[in-house]
Amino acid sequence: MMYRIQFTIAFVFLIVFSAIGQTHLPCGTPPGKSDWLKRYQQNPNQFRNGLDTMIYLPMTVHIVGTNTGAAYYRPDFLMESFCQLNRDFLPSNMQFFLEGEINYIDNSDWYIHSTVIEGADMMNANNVPNTINSYIVNSPAGNAGYNLPHADGVAMGTQFLGFDYHTWTHEIGHNLSVQHTFLGWEGDVYSYNTPTPSEVYYDYTLFKDTLILDTIIIDTAIVEFVPRTNCAVAADGFCDTPPDYVSFRWPCDSDSLGLVKQKDPNGVDFWSDGTNYMSYSYDECQGKFTSDQSDAMRAFIYDRKPGILYNQNPTMGPITSSPDLLFPVGGEDVQFDGTYLRWSSVPNASNYILQVNRLSNFPGNQMLVNRIVTDTSAFVTNLNINWTFHWRVLPYNQVNTCTNFSAVETFNTTILSSLGELETVDHWTVFPSQLTAGNELNVVLENKESIDANLQVYHISGIQVVDQQVQLNSGINDLKVKTDNWASGIYIVTLETPNGTDFKKIIVSD
Ligand SMILES: [Zn+2]
Structure with missing residues (x-):
């Protein structure tokens, strides 16, 4: 059953979420099954999931800073977070790879944004097609993170990334169609002292393909029984995820069970399983997707996003040592x-x-x-x-x-008296010191004797554009260097001789 109600404000559940404490923030993903997931769960066996094959999925990482280009999430922290994400998805035979360079975005309004509408703008402006798009911001609308189905992107808060954090895993799970284990209870407070209903209602307005700002779309979730008699149609629709009615972040005991005693509509007591990434248990409780969840994510990719499977041979292989x-x-x-x-x-x-x-x-x-x-x-x-x-x-x-x-x-x-170290060179100049790419660069030296030298030119980003052995004769030497296709910026011209090394700066413009 589904019905629509006209409202002027469509963010009731966001307001509920933002009232919860800072340490363990919730997920801001609009709850609700996609039409695809409903169809899939009617007959999962009709969908290919290629479970025996490792699949590699391209990830575009967008790191959002302030307008002045400050406060970016650190790349070394990103590597830790990405490591954890791939560890979490390894049992599902799925691995992500970093596609392209990190996209740094300078936008204070997105760095800390207060509604998912702003997040949708950010995604619509920056998404790279046929990749999974993740945006790392300071505050994603007051949540730990969220996935927006209609904008097809994941936003993550920097505080909820890193080793032993699983919010990114949770949001990617949403991005690949999987819902909360407690689906239907979002924004609702469960109480043991009140009879448990057999149906709950949830708002999935923002799950639709377009943002209909004045319309709330309400759907029904059947409440799952402990004996699993209705598991295929209740809650998240997966029979290997047990019932769970708790929709705020919760700690667990040493068996990874929640501390909130619940009873199903028939009065059977239970405690929520905290091991599932799609529950609201604290990160330290979590450690798995179930096989039904994995199957659905893989089937979703093969059926709805086959275009992202374009590269099954990314740069990989174990890295077991560190540089000297x-x-x-x-x-x-x-x-x-x-x-x-x-x-x-x-x-x-x-x-x-x-x-x-x-x-x-x-x-x-x-x-x-x-x-x-x-x-x-x-x-x-x-x-x-x-x-x-x-x-x-x-x-x-x-x-x-x-x-x-x-x-x-x-x-x-x-200050190194570097000129003095080039003992056999009386003096050397590089000109013009400011030139347009494509023009010739002159390196002129006066030498006391014939020596072999090495001429190198680096862009300040570290990219080498010239690495050339040169024979320097006694007297004046005039070396010509082509600058075709050099990017604009500062370059360092280095002369390395058996008697020392010296460098000079030049500026190249387009
Ligand atoms: Zn979620």
């Missing part, structure tokens, strides 16, 4: 306004997170560099003079982010 930091190490002196950092490559790693910090425990407010690099070196600029810095590197690939940082190394910043 090669330079600079042991507190050695480097040039204060620009230095290379180099580390060893790690098998199966495609990316590295490089961090440079004032302190050895790497707090966020002392972080000078927190950058994702695809190479095993990077150029770091604008460091303060006469400081000690700590640095470390985290390897990962598209699937495997359960990795460990390298050991921490240190360096000091100073």
